[in-house]
Amino acid sequence: MNEEQRINVCKTSVAQINNVLRTSPQQWRTYLNLARSVIAHLDATTLMQQPSRATEQAWIIAALQRLAFADPDNGEVEDIAVWCARQWQILLQRDTQNVAALRGMGEAWLARAQPALSRIHRMDGSDSSGGSSQWSAPSITSTEDERQNTAATTEAERRCGTADYVEARGFLQPAVEYLERAVAAAPAQQALSGDLLVKTAEAYMSLGNASSPRVNERYFRRALQLLRAGKAIPGYTLCLYLQRYLDDYGRLLE
Numbered sequence: 001m002n003e004e005q006r007i008n009v010c011k012t013s014v015a016q017i018n019n020v021l022r023t024s025p026q027q028w029r030t031y032l033n034l035a036r037s038v039i040a041h042l043d044a045t046t047l048m049q050q051p052s053r054a055t056e057q058a059w060i061i062a063a064l065q066r067l068a069f070a071d072p073d074n075g076e077v078e079d080i081a082v083w084c085a086r087q088w089q090i091l092l093q094r095d096t097q098n099v100a101a102l103r104g105m106g107e108a109w110l111a112r113a114q115p116a117l118s119r120i121h122r123m124d125g126s127d128s129s130g131g132s133s134q135w136s137a138p139s140i141t142s143t144e145d146e147r148q149n150t151a152a153t154t155e156a157e158r159r160c161g162t163a164d165y166v167e168a169r170g171f172l173q174p175a176v177e178y179l180e181r182a183v184a185a186a187p188a189q190q191a192l193s194g195d196l197l198v199k200t201a202e203a204y205m206s207l208g209n210a211s212s213p214r215v216n217e218r219y220f221r222r223a224l225q226l227l228r229a230g231k232a233i234p235g236y237t238l239c240l241y242l243q244r245y246l247d248d249y250g251r252l253l254e
Helices: 003-023 025-043 051-068 078-094 099-124 143-160 163-185 194-209 216-231 240-253
Strands: none
Touching: 003 025, 003 051, 025 051, 025 078, 051 078, 051 099, 078 099, 099 163, 099 194, 163 194, 194 216, 194 240, 216 240
């Protein structure tokens, strides 16, 4: 079997992994050994070193990364995730504006934040992946409202200094940085999609929920801008949950 034939076998296996993640995601663990075999075979070829095949490379890396983070609440499959991160970095060393690589890195950091966000959700009873926020319009209807708002803000500030919040922010900050770079680079390459905009918005929503009430409003505002931009993409429709978020928090932040 020559190198190109070996590469084609690897691509067939990656397509199989992609299909399983789409149709039977609960079976993801049974494909870890296949993914590791693909990586070993790819490392024995020159495919990932060929600058002219960046699109193929990005497709392979993205699929294997989805497998590595198939159970985000419980963390990554480390060896596969590390390989994917290394390949994204190689792509970015060749082309700092590679949208797929910027997005891939951003999504990896976002996925790494999920275990901490899940713990926050379980502990605080709020959806820290973006379903609720620590920011709301201030109320000045009564002294009691002011007292309750002050107490809530003090408690939110206290929580933001705890380990899970600190861990989540440590992952979410590079997530939004990489995703913002992808959003900025995409228009020139005709690669700006509603999906990319919404993924970036979700990262900002998570960062807002993991941040201090003193600073998180700007993250929520940026999330709303991105959701509106995504909704404006022809043919793209926000899911019901995000449309509700846009409606509810859009009014609060106007």
